[in-house]
Amino acid sequence: MNAELKKTLYNISALADLGHAITSEQDFHKQIQSVLYVVTGTFLCGKGAIFYSEDRESRLTVLSQKGFDSVVVSGIDLDALKSAQKNLPYFINNDAVLTRAGAAVAVPLWVRDGFVGAVILGEKFTSAPYTEDDFELLKAIGSQLAVALSNHELFLRLNDQLEENRRLYDEMRRIYHDTLQAFAAAIDAKDVYTKNHSHRVAKYSAAIARELGWSDHDTEGIYVAGYLHDIGKIVISNEILHKTSPFTPEEIEQVRKHSLHSYKIISNIRFPWKDVDNIIRHHHEKLDGSGYPDSLGRDDISEGVKILSLADAFDAMTSKRAYREKMDLRTALYEMKSCLDTHFDNKIMLAFCRVLEKEIRGELPDPDILPHIDKDFDLSVISGLLEGLIKELSE
Amino acid sequence: MKSTRFSVSSRLVGDIAVIYPSGYLNNLAGKSLIEECGLHTANGIKKLVLNLRDTGFINSIGISMLLNIIEDLKKVDGRLCFTEMSRTHTDTFDMLGLTPHIVVFTTEDEALQFLKETPGPEPKDRDEN
Numbered sequence: 133m134n135a136e137l138k139k140t141l142y143n144i145s146a147l148a149d150l151g152h153a154i155t156s157e158q159d160f161h162k163q164i165q166s167v168l169y170v171v172t173g174t175f176l177c178g179k180g181a182i183f184y185s186e187d188r189e190s191r192l193t194v195l196s197q198k199g200f201d202s203v204v205v206s207g208i209d210l211d212a213l214k215s216a217q218k219n220l221p222y223f224i225n226n227d228a229v230l231t232r233a234g235a236a237v238a239v240p241l242w243v244r245d246g247f248v249g250a251v252i253l254g255e256k257f258t259s260a261p262y263t264e265d266d267f268e269l270l271k272a273i274g275s276q277l278a279v280a281l282s283n284h285e286l287f288l289r290l291n292d293q294l295e296e297n298r299r300l301y302d303e304m305r306r307i308y309h310d311t312l313q314a315f316a317a318a319i320d321a322k323d324v325y326t327k328n329h330s331h332r333v334a335k336y337s338a339a340i341a342r343e344l345g346w347s348d349h350d351t352e353g354i355y356v357a358g359y360l361h362d363i364g365k366i367v368i369s370n371e372i373l374h375k376t377s378p379f380t381p382e383e384i385e386q387v388r389k390h391s392l393h394s395y396k397i398i399s400n401i402r403f404p405w406k407d408v409d410n411i412i413r414h415h416h417e418k419l420d421g422s423g424y425p426d427s428l429g430r431d432d433i434s435e436g437v438k439i440l441s442l443a444d445a446f447d448a449m450t451s452k453r454a455y456r457e458k459m460d461l462r463t464a465l466y467e468m469k470s471c472l473d474t475h476f477d478n479k480i481m482l483a484f485c486r487v488l489e490k491e492i493r494g495e496l497p498d499p500d501i502l503p504h505i506d507k508d509f510d511l512s513v514i515s516g517l518l519e520g521l522i523k524e525l526s527e
Numbered sequence: 528m529k530s531t532r533f534s535v536s537s538r539l540v541g542d543i544a545v546i547y548p549s550g551y552l553n554n555l556a557g558k559s560l561i562e563e564c565g566l567h568t569a570n571g572i573k574k575l576v577l578n579l580r581d582t583g584f585i586n587s588i589g590i591s592m593l594l595n596i597i598e599d600l601k602k603v604d605g606r607l608c609f610t611e612m613s614r615t616h617t618d619t620f621d622m623l624g625l626t627p628h629i630v631v632f633t634t635e636d637e638a639l640q641f642l643k644e645t646p647g648p649e650p651k652d653r654d655e656n
Contacts, residue, residue, distance in 0.1 A: 135621075136656075138622040139622055139623075142587075145586060145587070146587040149586050149587050149588060153588075158555070162555060165555060168591075169592065170586075170587045170588055172584070172591040172594070173587030173588055173590035173594070174587045174590075176590070176623060176624075177593060177594075198562065198591075199598065200585065256599075257594050257628065258624045258627075260624060310624030354613040375529065418633060451541065499653070
């Protein structure tokens, strides 16, 4: 094989090395360092540097360099580079600083109309001159490198945009939840006895949903439904809500309309979670069909509705009302047990008991239910009760 | 690009360090070879033998690293000999025009003998290191 053919094969092999360096799974700076070794190894240069134009205009950053004094490298004439022909190597003759530093050849790197960086190479180790063939090869290498730098810039921009979008999304989500809380507070403020009720129902519902293995997204949906389930009470008069004596049939009718009012108020909102409006509409439905507003039967009641109705009833039982004292935990659990299969679903009750059991055992980092419960209860009695309920419901 | 795990070992023979790169010299792992040579020169060793008997493929990256070692040694007025090069190595060095600029011996003993007969650095140079 003659020397010329061998040299051609070496150059082809160098281009393959370059492709491998650019597409390898190394981090970007290692990729560029590999590219610099490929280039300096191909042209036998002791000195070489690859620059990146971060903002495509005003300044160059050294990505990788070998052999040069970094101070000299930073003194590169950007205007001269940018006024040279795109991606074409040229001899550095007029830059005293660079020639004194041993730089011999520069390649301005462009992608379309964007200046992305440059390659600077020193004299060859063998003192042989750069040939036309060398410049052809360097042009090909420069074009590939330019695309790699441009892609990196695009990647960084996309990454920045993604980070910004994520930040904006988190901010919007926070504002959204703050707004929901403000709504819930407005509902609960109508009645001193229901203060924080919506907040607690949201927490209890989410805890049950998590226990049932719901996804974070769906759990967030039922949390929101918990916050808004009583928003319809805004249109019910304070006289009725604050009444301490038994309701008249007309008043019962009025109060029962709150779930429909809630549905009407929120049904125009396009939530990112499915079924929030229906969960709210039906949170007073019962398995035996005696609920309202649509008297749905057990097969028509969704799991979300079953969760919210149980959480709502539990908080109502364990909170003080104008017309009664709050129930203790044991009594509330017995009351719920007595309503199983007519009002409450066994599976949801089982999940609720498991959440309570975990809270009592301290297995949950942020207890949702116990903080609101009367602290006078005997833990061993409640644990025994829960154990029995769980056993019974699991069978 | 083929690759095998690259490693470097070395031993001292008097004031000469013999370096044994092993594997393909074709990616950034080869920087450990530059570092090994740098460690010896930092300790005042300015005569190196690079024994390439276990070095397989050397690509453009590897050539650049070898140039790096040669240039670094030049800066401290050191000497480098290559030895036990394969036919492929010598063909590559010849084709690139590198051979006239380096000292090559067939065996390690020949390289060591040559460097032993080469005057070492002045003692004060060693003190400076």
